Amino acid sequence: MPLSDTTPLLEIRGLSVTIPTPEGDVHAVRAVDLEIGRGDIHGLIGESGSGKTMTGMAMLGLVPKGSRIGAGRFHFDGQDLRQQAGRLRGRRIGMISQDPAAALNPVLSIRRQIDDVLRTHRDLPRAARRAEALALLAATGLPDPEKVLRSYPHQLSGGMQQRVVIAQALATGADFLIADEPTTALDVSVAMQVLALLRRLVAERNLTVLMITHDMDVIAEACDRVTVLYAGRSVETGPVEEVLNRPAHRYTRALLGALPDAVPRGARLAVVEGSFDDPDPEGAA
Amino acid sequence: MTGSPLLEVTDLLIRYRAGLFAPRPKPAVNGASFRLERGTTLGIVGESGSGKTSLLRAILRLLPVESGAIRLEGRDWLALHGRALRRARQGIGVVSQNPFLSLSPRLTVAEILAEPMLAAGHRPGPQIRDRIAALLSDCGLPAAFLDRRARELSGGQAQRVAIARALALEPRLLVLDEPTSALDVSVQAQILNLLSDLRERHELSMLFVTHNLKVVAHVADSLLVMRRGDVVEFGPTEQVVHAPAQPYTRELLSFGVHSRTARKEPS
Ligand SMILES: Nc1ncnc2c1ncn2[C@@H]1O[C@H](COP(=O)(O)OP(=O)(O)O)[C@@H](O)[C@H]1O
Ligand SMILES: Nc1ncnc2c1ncn2[C@@H]1O[C@H](COP(=O)(O)OP(=O)(O)O)[C@@H](O)[C@H]1O
Ligand SMILES: [Mg+2]
Ligand SMILES: [Mg+2]
Numbered sequence: 103m104p105l106s107d108t109t110p111l112l113e114i115r116g117l118s119v120t121i122p123t124p125e126g127d128v129h130a131v132r133a134v135d136l137e138i139g140r141g142d143i144h145g146l147i148g149e150s151g152s153g154k155t156m157t158g159m160a161m162l163g164l165v166p167k168g169s170r171i172g173a174g175r176f177h178f179d180g181q182d183l184r185q186q187a188g189r190l191r192g193r194r195i196g197m198i199s200q201d202p203a204a205a206l207n208p209v210l211s212i213r214r215q216i217d218d219v220l221r222t223h224r225d226l227p228r229a230a231r232r233a234e235a236l237a238l239l240a241a242t243g244l245p246d247p248e249k250v251l252r253s254y255p256h257q258l259s260g261g262m263q264q265r266v267v268i269a270q271a272l273a274t275g276a277d278f279l280i281a282d283e284p285t286t287a288l289d290v291s292v293a294m295q296v297l298a299l300l301r302r303l304v305a306e307r308n309l310t311v312l313m314i315t316h317d318m319d320v321i322a323e324a325c326d327r328v329t330v331l332y333a334g335r336s337v338e339t340g341p342v343e344e345v346l347n348r349p350a351h352r353y354t355r356a357l358l359g360a361l362p363d364a365v366p367r368g369a370r371l372a373v374v375e376g377s378f379d380d381p382d383p384e385g386a387a
Numbered sequence: 388m389t390g391s392p393l394l395e396v397t398d399l400l401i402r403y404r405a406g407l408f409a410p411r412p413k414p415a416v417n418g419a420s421f422r423l424e425r426g427t428t429l430g431i432v433g434e435s436g437s438g439k440t441s442l443l444r445a446i447l448r449l450l451p452v453e454s455g456a457i458r459l460e461g462r463d464w465l466a467l468h469g470r471a472l473r474r475a476r477q478g479i480g481v482v483s484q485n486p487f488l489s490l491s492p493r494l495t496v497a498e499i500l501a502e503p504m505l506a507a508g509h510r511p512g513p514q515i516r517d518r519i520a521a522l523l524s525d526c527g528l529p530a531a532f533l534d535r536r537a538r539e540l541s542g543g544q545a546q547r548v549a550i551a552r553a554l555a556l557e558p559r560l561l562v563l564d565e566p567t568s569a570l571d572v573s574v575q576a577q578i579l580n581l582l583s584d585l586r587e588r589h590e591l592s593m594l595f596v597t598h599n600l601k602v603v604a605h606v607a608d609s610l611l612v613m614r615r616g617d618v619v620e621f622g623p624t625e626q627v628v629h630a631p632a633q634p635y636t637r638e639l640l641s642f643g644v645h646s647r648t649a650r651k652e653p654s
Contacts, residue, residue: 149571149572149573149574150541150542150571150574259435260435289434289435289598290434290598290599290600290601290639290642291434291635291638291639292434294638294642316571316572316573317571317572318572318643318644319572319601319642319643319644320643321644322642322643322644322646322647322648323642323643323647342647343647343648346644346647346648347648356573357572357573358644359576360572360573360575360576361572361576361601361643361644361645362575362576362579362599362601362602362604362605362606363601363604363605363640363643363645364644364645365605367604367605367606367624367625368583368605368606370580370583371576371577371579371580371605372576373573373576373577373580374573
């Protein structure tokens with residue numbers, strides 16, 4: 103086995119992202135350690151504002167203009183993301199966002215949108231691109247790929263749109279996908295199907311996924327390992343089973359206790375003290 | 388009259404009008420029947436397009452019904468019209484999914500909370516000011532928020548304001564359409580705790596709509612499961628959760644942390 107197969111695909115130590123604003127610097131990410139093994143679905147969980155999206159954006163080289171990225175180590179497959187993120191984006195690193203309707207162009211057919219990606223990233227003749235587009239849509243479990251190719255985004259349900267976005271991410275040839283809340287906008291039953299699809303694609307195509315979410319149920323459904331983010335810092339990481347059964351950090355315990363089926367019906371759910379959404383954070387212990 | 392349920396819906400059929408020459412569409416709600424007992428919460432759950440919002444809109448008389456009956460506090464609710472209907476509708480508070488769409492971004496929280504009272508004919512003055520402050524603190528926000536603008540609120544804070552506004556006219560019935568679906572799970576927990584406090588304090592009855600069965604199973608005394616316009620289950624929460632009649636219902640419950648830890652924990 104070549105050495106590269108046992109080294110982690112992604113290695114981040116002490117990542118920080120500081121965004122300059124007219125009101126002063128925003129410390130969007132303060133200290134994140136993240137190590138993702140090849141073939142893993144690695145969850146990144148935390149509540150709104152904890153820095154999940156900005157951590158993903160830093161890997162894609164898409165931080166806001168003027169932002170400062172600091173890190174002890176910020177490597178993807180041995181390459182330093184500080185220099186290489188822009189080049190790796192779309193080649194090795196793909197993106198699936200929360201809102202598939204916003205990710206797709208409303209006035210272009212699905213055929214055109216997938217073909218644009220294939221033309222940019224893969225050196226294929228026209229007929230081969232068409233066959234590849236059909237194969238990709240079929241791989242995402244869409245029932246009638248021919249019909250989907252002819253469709254426009256508004257003619258598809260949210261779950262179908264998200265499958266198209268996944269097909270588009272695969273069309274780039276990327277082997278590492280950053281999925282930012284990919285199921286948050288979907289119905290529970292559709293969300294479960296999309297997560298099952300991602301698991302299948304990871305196994306079939308040797309992909310690695312960073313799964314960003316605020317929902318421990320998504321972590322439990324989809325992930326092998328998980329890192330917990332709190333106020334821009336990674337506070338706990340480990341195999342999903344271990345973190346779910348023996349959460350070490352009180353914030354992780356609160357995220358688990360906030361699930362509506364964590365307590366008997368009608369009993370109080372856990373609330374995160376000093377949470378970003380706490381109306382009275384000074385009053386919090 | 389104490390024996391009658393707060394709300395009783397019988398064989399309700401709702402169908403949107405199609406274009407002049409288009410074929411008649413399938414009903415959005417296909418013969419729904421259920422009761423909401425006073426002081427209890429009924430959860431209405433189903434995937435997108437199953438007819439949940441249409442059902443709520445018909446109960447709010449924002450949508451005509453094709454057939455069926457609705458009785459509210461024993462009265463024929465579909466027989467009310469015009470001014471009488473508008474007055475009676477003040478007895479129902481409404482909270483919708485996206486607080487940012489339902490709150491005018493440029494108004495202050497105080498203005499937002501005053502609005503339903505002024506619209507109902509209350510005169511501006513110190514009473515309204517006191518009532519607004521009480522509503523806000525009831526919903527877990529300090530008085531400092533009165534002068535904030537809606538666009539400066541987080542999602543959870545905005546939803547607290549939307550709930551406070553829905554309570555402004557002391558409704559007997561609170562209708563909530565996906566009130567936590569746009570929120571983080573941790574913020575959702577705060578809102579669910581708030582709703583259960585308010586329910587105790589104000590003896591509210593609630594219709595709570597969501598696509599997430601786990602959420603309503605937590606808050607509701609009874610559950611109604613809809614699928615493609617049909618009511619596929621209706622019963623006490625314990626019964627629907629522990630002995631679901633439909634495999635679909637079971638599927639909506641068996642995912643996530645508790646399924647995984649039950650599955651994998653060595654015994
Ligand atoms: N473009 C930006 N300018 C200034 N601050 C930002 C910007 N984007 C995000 N932030 C701030 O950075 C922090 C982390 O944001 P984000 O990574 O989006 O969190 P999450 O995805 O966990 O909700 C938040 O406090 C947010 O307000
Ligand atoms: N304004 C409308 N005109 C025509 N059809 C509608 C309208 N609103 C909803 N529908 C249809 O009615 C059905 C039920 O929709 P809705 O009540 O919004 O479901 P839910 O709230 O469960 O997602 C769907 O098939 C939807 O397409
Ligand atoms: Mg985010
Ligand atoms: Mg709806």
